[in-house]
Amino acid sequence: MKAKLKEIGLVLATALGLFAMVFGVISILEPATVADSLSEPPIKVVASVATPTMETQTKAGASLFGRNCAHCHGDDAKGDEGPSLYDLTRSDARLTKIIKEGIKGEMPKFASKFSEVDIQSLIAFLRTLKS
Numbered sequence: 001m002k003a004k005l006k007e008i009g010l011v012l013a014t015a016l017g018l019f020a021m022v023f024g025v026i027s028i029l030e031p032a033t034v035a036d037s038l039s040e041p042p043i044k045v046v047a048s049v050a051t052p053t054m055e056t057q058t059k060a061g062a063s064l065f066g067r068n069c070a071h072c073h074g075d076d077a078k079g080d081e082g083p084s085l086y087d088l089t090r091s092d093a094r095l096t097k098i099i100k101e102g103i104k105g106e107m108p109k110f111a112s113k114f115s116e117v118d119i120q121s122l123i124a125f126l127r128t129l130k131s
């Protein structure tokens with residue numbers, strides 16, 4: 001009885017050893033392939049999700065701009081009554097404040113007209129204006 005148990009133990013240990021060896025050899029032979037197959041799909045998924053979202057947001061911003069800002073800043077945002085909005089260096093927080101609160105005697109406030117998402121879209125659009 002004891003001998004039988006020992007035998008089973010030996011067989012199990014050998015099987016485990018073989019298993020470990022095979023896996024060890026695979027990971028030594030193909031480290032790049034294993035790493036690639038692990039890291040590539042998530043990156044591709046993120047890219048294909050992020051791009052359309054950004055585009056949609058920028059388009060929404062452009063549309064809002066056309067209806068609310070273009071008559072002062074120009075259809076092309078290059079300036080008319082208001083200044084050109086190309087190459088803005090102000091922070092998102094600063095732009096949000098300007099859009100929400102306006103500029104006394106110069107530009108109306110839009111706080112009650114736009115949602116936070118609207119303002120984010122507008123800023124996303126403004127960030128695409130580079131000369």
Ligand code: HEC
Nearest residue numbers: 068069072073081082083095098099103106107108110122
């Ligand atoms: C009634 C005309 C008018 C409208 C409408 C208007 N603006 Fe303005 N905006 C101005 C004027 C004039 C200035 C410059 C004020 C100053 O320099 O004191 C200005 C300044 C700005 C600035 C600051 C630019 C800088 O370089 O500091 C931003 C950003 C801006 N406007 C964005 C917008 C956006 C976005 C909209 C639409 C939601 C908008 N404006 C609508 C007239 C307008």
